[in-house]
Amino acid sequence: xxxxxxxxxxxxxxxxxxxxxxxxxxxxxxxxxxxxxxxxxxxxxxxxxxxxxxxxxxxxxxxxxxxxxxxxxxxxxxxxxxxxxxxxxxxxxxxxxxxxxxxxxxxxxxxxxxxxxxxxxxxxxxxxxxxxxxxxxxxxxxxxxxxxxxxxxxxxxxxxxxxxxxxxxxxxxxxxxxxxxxxxxxxxxxxxxxxxxxxxxxxxxxxxxxxxxxxxxxxxxxxxxxxxxxxxxxxxxxxxxxxxxxxxxxxxxxxxxxxxxxxxxxxxxxxxxxxxxxxxxxxxxxxxxxxxxxxxxxxxxxxxxxxxxxxxxxxxxxxxxxxxxxxxxxxxxxxxxxxxxxxxxxxxxxxxxxxxxxxxxxxxxxxxxxxxxxxxxxxxxxxxxxxxxxxxxxxxxxxxxxxxxxxxxxx
Amino acid sequence: xxxxxxxxxxxxxxxxxxxxxxxxxxxxxxxxxxxxxxxxxxxxxxxxxxxxxxxxxxxxxxxxxxxxxxxxxxxxxxxxxxxxxx
Numbered sequence: 001x002x003x004x005x006x007x008x009x010x011x012x013x014x015x016x017x018x019x020x021x022x023x024x025x026x027x028x029x030x031x032x033x034x035x036x037x038x039x040x041x042x043x044x045x046x047x048x049x050x051x052x053x054x055x056x057x058x059x060x061x062x063x064x065x066x067x068x069x070x071x072x073x074x075x076x077x078x079x080x081x082x083x084x085x086x087x088x089x090x091x092x093x094x095x096x097x098x099x100x101x102x103x104x105x106x107x108x109x110x111x112x113x114x115x116x117x118x119x120x121x122x123x124x125x126x127x128x129x130x131x132x133x134x135x136x137x138x139x140x141x142x143x144x145x146x147x148x149x150x151x152x153x154x155x156x157x158x159x160x161x162x163x164x165x166x167x168x169x170x171x172x173x174x175x176x177x178x179x180x181x182x183x184x185x186x187x188x189x190x191x192x193x194x195x196x197x198x199x200x201x202x203x204x205x206x207x208x209x210x211x212x213x214x215x216x217x218x219x220x221x222x223x224x225x226x227x228x229x230x231x232x233x234x235x236x237x238x239x240x241x242x243x244x245x246x247x248x249x250x251x252x253x254x255x256x257x258x259x260x261x262x263x264x265x266x267x268x269x270x271x272x273x274x275x276x277x278x279x280x281x282x283x284x285x286x287x288x289x290x291x292x293x294x295x296x297x298x299x300x301x302x303x304x305x306x307x308x309x310x311x312x313x314x315x316x317x318x319x320x321x322x323x324x325x326x327x328x329x330x331x332x333x334x335x336x337x338x339x340x341x342x343x344x345x346x347x348x349x350x351x352x353x354x355x356x357x358x359x360x361x362x363x364x365x366x367x368x369x370x371x372x373x374x375x376x377x378x379x380x381x382x383x384x385x386x387x388x389x390x391x392x393x394x395x396x397x398x399x400x401x402x403x404x405x406x407x408x409x410x411x
Numbered sequence: 412x413x414x415x416x417x418x419x420x421x422x423x424x425x426x427x428x429x430x431x432x433x434x435x436x437x438x439x440x441x442x443x444x445x446x447x448x449x450x451x452x453x454x455x456x457x458x459x460x461x462x463x464x465x466x467x468x469x470x471x472x473x474x475x476x477x478x479x480x481x482x483x484x485x486x487x488x489x490x491x492x493x494x495x496x497x
Contacts, residue, residue: 063430064452124467129458130451 004173005411007183007249008089008237009351010082012075014050014230015338018082023355026363027384031214031337033228039194046206048216050230050339052192065148067131070111070140072189072343075233076103080145080185087237087249089183091150100153100184102172103142104165106343109195111135141189141233153181159343161398162299164188165234166346166406170258172238182243188347190231197229197342200399203268205303217340218367219300219333220307220375227301230339234348253354254411256391257286263401270306274403275299275313279393282405290318292391293329293407295362297349299395300333301340310395311375318378328379329393332365346396350406353392357410360388412464417486420463421479428459438480446479464490 009019014032016022025032034051055078057066069077084090089099115132119125134140139157146155154175158167165188172186190196200206207226209216217228244251259281263271283290296314300307318328334352335341341348356362362385371380390410397403412420425431431446442448448456453473460466466489476482 063428064449067455122461126454126457126467126470127461128454130454 002177002179003241004176004238004255005241005244006236006252006255006354007239007244008083008085008087009235009252009354010079010086011232011234011348011351012052012055012078013232013234013338013341013348014052017053017078019355022352023359025337026334026352026355027361029337029364029366029384031217031366032230033213033216033339035210035213036194042194042198044198044201046201046208046226047210048207048213048228048339049192050228050232050341052230052232061148067129068134068144068147070108070135070191071193072105072108072191072231072233073141073144075231076141076145076187076189076235077148079187079233079235080149083185083235083237084149087239089237094150094152097183098153098181099151100155100172100175100181101142101146101151102154102156102158102168102175102184102186103145104158104168104188104343104346105138105141106159106161106164107191107196108136108138108140110191110193111140113195145185151185154184160402161400162340162342162345163396163398163402163404164343164346166394166396166404169236169238169255169347169350169406170260170404173255173258176238176240183237183239185235186238186347187233187235188344189233190342190344192229192231196231200229207302215367217302217336219298219302219336219365220311220371220380221368222370222372224302224304224307227303227335228339230341231344232341232348233344234351236347236350251411253357254409255406256409257282257288257407259285259405261403263403265401267400270309270397271401272309272312272316274401275310275395275397276316278403278405279313279317279395282393282407286407288391288407293393294389295353295356295392296329296331297353297392297394298331298333299397301335306397308372308374310397311372311378315374315377330362330381330385331378332363332381334363336366336368337363346394346404346406349394349396350408353394353408357389357392357408361386362389412490414483414487417483421482421486424459424463436479438478438483440479441477442479442482460486466490
């Protein structure tokens, strides 16, 4: 089986819009969460959100290309630009080689709603202009990244709620392992506008700690009251190992395993059983044991039910005897700082994990005051730990019960 | 609206919104070949025409516009036609 490595990455998130800033904020445990007061009038109970700036693309892209980009594709453009730059893949390379793209994205709510309201308001669909037909598709990110950056190989969109972009990385890895592609851009994107997560507020999954945004996302903490929606985009250049070596690329990490599972619980209810299975499958795929894992980037979103089930699954996987002997991996949920980046989370948490491996630290699970009983035996990191980590397991569990685990290794 | 006003308003949005080089905006400039406006841009132009001139052209009418001079003529003619509700 061909080996797959990461040779570039980029991110546009609420804790930074470049890798250096994101690294520093992860080390310092800084939250990117703020308040969107205008949501109160829309009927939201939660006013919290990751605060993600919209990039100014006018100096970077011509009107026709900008016109095709949804909000989440704008973020993806910035992340992809950084990733391709680090991978040293310029326009000429992309034009002459078939680079693939797999992006995770599960909604384009703002574009869909703007199309409908725009047409109805004008009583004429011709008044929508040309961009909406593209922007309203969930495949908008993958298609526009391919169009803008000349990525002429395989092109897929993965949509599985919060597992979307972990699946994108897994699928991109498979394409390379199978010999279909030498290089694939894999990533995730998430809109942050007031249409994006309104239905999740409606099912009472969002935190209502509106007066204390910096402490609202508190995975594994007894006083948690829901997730904080967030977004942006992240992108990774995945490449076949020998190909990367031959062209002298800088190798950042290796994707050594992935696993998939699906809950058999009712929709919306997490399952410790399926979460245990997905981690087991990823370890088997990577030919590793639980004791080989140095750090777990937990899915833990700060929801009441979700964190309990993941804590049960982690405790079962790593075993009480290992935990008592202090062989349990360090665990943190970076969502404590970023909020839940949803469709982007699998890819962004891969980027966060690689940054930790590169810079020899484990980012903290901030806001953890009173740990839930189910997680009391886990080695959850409350303050940054400065130590080398070589192997990371990263969980992404989708709202519809679709689970994906990735395993990344320092190389 | 005078023809000169039509020219000024048209050239202004072609520069500001469509990012065209002012030096290219001559009456004989062809929309597709010289100004690089494609069929999707024509759909955007319809939105702009409605906003700037309060005219709702049909796509078929727009397809008859070949040069920038044709466009000025087209707008001038449409503005001189009585509106449906007048």
